[in-house]
Amino acid sequence: xxxxxxxxxxxxxxxxxxxxxxxxxxxxxxxxxxxxxxxxxxxxxxxxxxxxxxxxxxxxxxxxxxxxxxxxxxxxxxxxxxxxxxxxxxxxxxxxxxxxxxxxxxxxxxxxxxxxxxxxxxxxxxxxxxxxxxxxxxxxxxxxxxxxxxxxxxxxxxxxxxxxxxxxxxxxxxxxxxxxxxxxxxxxxxxxxxxxxxxxxxxxxxxxxxxxxxxxxxxxxxxxxxxxxxxxxxxxxxxxxxxxxxxxxxxxx
Numbered sequence: 001x002x003x004x005x006x007x008x009x010x011x012x013x014x015x016x017x018x019x020x021x022x023x024x025x026x027x028x029x030x031x032x033x034x035x036x037x038x039x040x041x042x043x044x045x046x047x048x049x050x051x052x053x054x055x056x057x058x059x060x061x062x063x064x065x066x067x068x069x070x071x072x073x074x075x076x077x078x079x080x081x082x083x084x085x086x087x088x089x090x091x092x093x094x095x096x097x098x099x100x101x102x103x104x105x106x107x108x109x110x111x112x113x114x115x116x117x118x119x120x121x122x123x124x125x126x127x128x129x130x131x132x133x134x135x136x137x138x139x140x141x142x143x144x145x146x147x148x149x150x151x152x153x154x155x156x157x158x159x160x161x162x163x164x165x166x167x168x169x170x171x172x173x174x175x176x177x178x179x180x181x182x183x184x185x186x187x188x189x190x191x192x193x194x195x196x197x198x199x200x201x202x203x204x205x206x207x208x209x210x211x212x213x214x215x216x217x218x219x220x221x222x223x224x225x226x227x228x229x230x231x232x233x234x235x236x237x238x239x240x241x242x243x244x245x246x247x248x249x250x251x252x253x
Contacts, residue, residue, distance in 0.1 A: 001170045003105050003188065004180065008166045008241055014108035016116040020123060021100050024148055027088040028096050035093055041070035048144025049086035051135040054078050058142045066144075074142050087127040089146040099148045105168075106152075106159045112239060113162050113231045122230045126154020126219045133218030137200065150215035153196070154223030160189040161224050162231065166241050193220050 031047070033039030044066065052058030053074050060076025090096035111119040130150020164186040172179050193216075200213035236242050 001172050003102070003168050004171045006105060006109070006163075006166055006168045006185070007182070008109050008163055009239075010108045010112045011238065012108075012112050012115070012235075014111045016111050016120045016123070017103065017107035020107070020120070020148075021103060024088050024090070024096060024100060028090060032089060035090075037067075037070060040091075041066050041072070043089055044091065044144050044146055045072035047082060047085040047089055048072075048146045049082045049131055049135070050074065050144050051138050051141045053142070054080070054082070054135060055139050057140045062142045064142045064144070072142075072144060083128060083131055084124070086131065086144070086146050087124075087148050087151055090148070091146055095147060099152055103148065103152050103155060106155050109163060109166075109239075110155050110158045110227070113158075113227070113236045113242070115232055115235060118230050118232070122158070122223075122226055123151050123155065125226060126157075126223045127151030129222035130154065130212075130215040130219030134212045134215035137204065137214040145212050145215065147212065147215075150212065150219035153216040153219030154226070156189050156192065157220035157223030157225075158227035158230075160186055161227050162236070162242050165244055193217070196220070 027043075028034065031039070032043045050058070050072075052062075053076070056076070056078060058074050060074055062074040064072045064074070066072060090099065107119075110122075114122060127148070127150050130153060131145070134145060134150070164184065166185045167182040168185050168188045169180055169182045170188065172181065196213050196216040199211060200217050203210070203213055
């Protein structure tokens with residue numbers, strides 16, 4: 001199941017959301033070479049966030065295999081810029097498309113509640129919180145972490161706090177059977193959060209590879225809390241579908 005739209009109008013032109021999507025796409029094209037090797041591995045190794053390297057818990061020279069013919073070597077030097085740079089990198093076409101799709105669906109309405117600059121700052125803070133929890137969950141991992149999903153998890157956490165009853169239209173397919181249905185945002189996003197939390201618990205004690213579940217959890221919780229500080233009451237008050245009031249039947253993306 002994937003969300004395809006929400007029944008939620010927006011009033012501001014979402015310049016910050018567009019800019020964030022644009023930066024991710026530019027990084028995918030110019031830095032990661034459309035996901036082709038050797039650009040992809042080189043960018044992930046040098047600009048991805050390596051918990052063990054950041055915390056100096058992994059020996060310099062440790063080798064990590066990314067693919068059949070690609071390796072990362074831990075340098076032993078903590079590069080704190082990767083705490084930011086990893087948010088704008090992705091590991092595959094499906095990775096970046098999925099992340100940007102979720103940001104596109106939910107980002108503009110959250111930006112609507114804050115304004116452009118506050119939303120951009122909020123997004124980065126959620127990404128930092130997501131990275132922090134992921135690093136704490138696997139402090140000895142030598143595997144690079146990349147992706148915007150932690151920060152986007154923050155956007156989703158904010159969305160469910162701001163617009164819990166707005167209906168989100170979902171696409172469901174099972175073999176040749178395809179249909180759509182609409183459910184309240186708190187159901188869809190609550191289910192997503194539960195899946196991430198269960199996945200994070202199941203990943204404890206692992207090497208830190210695969211899906212960064214704790215980054216998703218950390219971003220979501222940070223977004224749900226930070227939105228209480230970042231929302232602008234004036235901007236939010238003009239929005240017809242915030243809070244637990246029953247939304248009207250018209251409007252949408």
